[in-house]
Amino acid sequence: GESVGLHLPTLSVQEGDNSIINCAYSNSASDYFIWYKQESGKGPQFIIDIRSNMDKRQGQRVTVLLNKTVKHLSLQIAATQPGDSAVYFCAEKKGGDDKIIFGKGTRLHILP
């Protein structure tokens, strides 16, 4: 069945270092992937997305990598800042479908 698998670990990163958050998905029919950031008391906020015809996309301080062969998605955050502390979710969408299915999230903790 459809699933986006992400165990809920906590990733602790020193301020200024780079962070890498990983995600595995199981639905090979998914063709659109999104990373969301959720801060305490708020709803998920869009960070960056990627379509299945790409393997890398860069934004401001963030990069998403997609490996369709092993159904793996990652989010890289450069020069991590205290404001990056949040729970990060990957999500997937199948072509022709409006709904987005979320993984379970990873908490990013920034060490001073």
Next chain:
Amino acid sequence: DAGVIQSPRHEVTEMGQEVTLRCKPISGHNSLFWYRQTMMRGLELLIYFNNNVPIDDSGMPEDRFSAKMPNASFSTLKIQPSEPRDSAVYFCASSSPYGYTFGSGTRLTVV
């Protein structure tokens, strides 16, 4: 743009009572989604509407849950009767072809 507006922000109710959660999507967004978030299950899609019509309600847990979208600017999620296991944060999101926007959620506690 005020974003997706949900009310109330917090709701505490006794088991067996009816609970109604409200959502105002972003004007012009054609799709509306209700999600439930818990530590155990993460973000679960309950139901979504496209042009006010329910498209997929396969995530609705049971008959105690119902959702309506009487017009393009308003949706409700109702739980009747509520149970302690319904305690969660309920998010509404609306979308356009350019992406999803989430509301700030309603934290529901059923005691």
